[in-house]
Amino acid sequence: MASKKDTKTKILDAAEELFSTQGIGATSLRTIIAKADVNIAAIHYHFGSKKEVVTAVYARRITPLNQQRLERLEALNTRAAEKAPTVAEIVDAFLAPILNCSFSSKKERERAIGLFSHLHTEPQEVAHVLDLFKDVFELFMMALSKILPHLSKADLLWRFMFMIGVMSISMSNDHLVHRKLRENGGEINYQELLQRAVHFITAGFEAPTLDY
Amino acid sequence: MASKKDTKTKILDAAEELFSTQGIGATSLRTIIAKADVNIAAIHYHFGSKKEVVTAVYARRITPLNQQRLERLEALNTRAAEKAPTVAEIVDAFLAPILNCSFSSKKERERAIGLFSHLHTEPQEVAHVLDLFKDVFELFMMALSKILPHLSKADLLWRFMFMIGVMSISMSNDHLVHRKLRENGGEINYQELLQRAVHFITAGFEAPTLDY
DNA sequence: GTCTATAGCCGGATAGAC
DNA sequence: GTCTATCCGGCTATAGAC
Numbered sequence: 380m381a382s383k384k385d386t387k388t389k390i391l392d393a394a395e396e397l398f399s400t401q402g403i404g405a406t407s408l409r410t411i412i413a414k415a416d417v418n419i420a421a422i423h424y425h426f427g428s429k430k431e432v433v434t435a436v437y438a439r440r441i442t443p444l445n446q447q448r449l450e451r452l453e454a455l456n457t458r459a460a461e462k463a464p465t466v467a468e469i470v471d472a473f474l475a476p477i478l479n480c481s482f483s484s485k486k487e488r489e490r491a492i493g494l495f496s497h498l499h500t501e502p503q504e505v506a507h508v509l510d511l512f513k514d515v516f517e518l519f520m521m522a523l524s525k526i527l528p529h530l531s532k533a534d535l536l537w538r539f540m541f542m543i544g545v546m547s548i549s550m551s552n553d554h555l556v557h558r559k560l561r562e563n564g565g566e567i568n569y570q571e572l573l574q575r576a577v578h579f580i581t582a583g584f585e586a587p588t589l590d591y
Numbered sequence: 592m593a594s595k596k597d598t599k600t601k602i603l604d605a606a607e608e609l610f611s612t613q614g615i616g617a618t619s620l621r622t623i624i625a626k627a628d629v630n631i632a633a634i635h636y637h638f639g640s641k642k643e644v645v646t647a648v649y650a651r652r653i654t655p656l657n658q659q660r661l662e663r664l665e666a667l668n669t670r671a672a673e674k675a676p677t678v679a680e681i682v683d684a685f686l687a688p689i690l691n692c693s694f695s696s697k698k699e700r701e702r703a704i705g706l707f708s709h710l711h712t713e714p715q716e717v718a719h720v721l722d723l724f725k726d727v728f729e730l731f732m733m734a735l736s737k738i739l740p741h742l743s744k745a746d747l748l749w750r751f752m753f754m755i756g757v758m759s760i761s762m763s764n765d766h767l768v769h770r771k772l773r774e775n776g777g778e779i780n781y782q783e784l785l786q787r788a789v790h791f792i793t794a795g796f797e798a799p800t801l802d803y
Numbered sequence: 804g805t806c807t808a809t810a811g812c813c814g815g816a817t818a819g820a821c
Numbered sequence: 822g823t824c825t826a827t828c829c830g831g832c833t834a835t836a837g838a839c
Contacts, residue, residue, distance in 0.1 A: 500712045502765035540768040544760025545753045553714035556752040571803040579795035586794035591783040
């Protein structure tokens with residue numbers, strides 16, 4: 380079963396791979412249909428426009444990803460009462476699903492990371508899919524504010540923002556520094572990267588407040 | 592004098608503003624020449640191709656910016672011997688020129704920040720200008736390694752990378768969190784943002800090493 | 804549901820007059 | 822150095838046969 384993918388799935392799969400490697404703006408519908416081995420009319424028949432292809436491609440991946448984030452957070456919140464979650468654990472719950480876990484293969488992970496990196500590098504192309512992150516954003520903010528009660532709302536928002544910056548750069552592949560890293564250390568070890576990122580971000584969240 | 596800008600300068604100014612607000616990929620040569628009030632042939636006569644327009648626009652801004660970074664670093668390195676630079680000071684020397692200082696007006700700063708933000712969001716469009724950052728990268732890495740000698744080369748590289756992520760997100764304007772920040776606090780105070788970013792990053796750099 | 808053909812637009816780049 | 826006119830290719834989208 381499922382030995383033959385239907386047209387819609389073929390389009391989504393091809394689009395996903397192309398968005399992941401080339402970006403959204405740089406990927407034309409014509410490249411997608413060539414890779415999917417369907418014709419140009421099919422993509423309009425099934426999706427209506429490029430924008431809706433983008434939405435469908437991202438929604439298919441974001442939904443289960445955020446599901447995992449929320450499950451991990453929930454697990455931290457509901458475990459034995461004497462063990463309140465730590466900052467590091469919450470940050471890990473946020474980053475692990477995207478940076479390392481829940482991938483069946485190296486190839487799968489790199490495809491997902493490539494795809495998600497364009498959420499940050501092509502904001503105008505994906506503005507309409509950011510709503511899918513609303514719940515995750517609010518629930519993680521709430522969890523963090525609970526264990527960092529001395530931080531003001533603005534403090535928390537900025538530090539959350541900085542966390543997203545760290546996550547975003549970790550998913551990038553084209554950066555000067557990223558290239559340097561590959562030169563020096565060969566392939567990127569995502570398990571290690573996850574730990575490094577969590578460590579760095581946790582220190583930032585736990586830094587004392589400043590007067591501005 | 593200089594009341595009449597020459598064609599080349601008019602093109603550079605128009606391109607800079609458009610790149611800053613719309614991005615590079617989204618800006619066509621035709622939009623540039625319309626804003627600059629010159630004709631389409633002029634841009635090819637003076638620059639040869641769009642790629643070279645991009646190079647010229649960025650080089651004009653990056654060169655003095657990195658000059659400033661290096662001067663600030665130099666000042667830290669050469670002051671009274673008993674006062675070794677701190678991590679926070681080095682990070683500040685790296686971030687301050689782009690995030691807050693050296694701008695004659697709010698408008699000037701936002702234009703520069705918009706322009707530079709696309710160094711991170713459109714990596715393929717600016718790959719050929721990243722060489723301009725080579726010196727800054729190496730000298731700041733060296734300064735940091737001197738006061739953080741316990742960090743391995745890989746540690747330092749990753750944390751430097753994370754710093755760039757924080758800087759990058761600080762310059763973004765389209766983000767979910769950035770929008771949230773504007774809702775909650777009105778306009779962005781870059782003086783404050785600079786301090787927050789330096790504080791967050793410094794904590795990350797100074798975090799103890801981990802075994803991976 | 805699937806295809807071919809094509810409309811209609813906009814992009815970068817160039818030729819050649821002035 | 823500056824301009825108009827134009828080439829040529831790629832793009833999204835649609836019409837209409839099967």
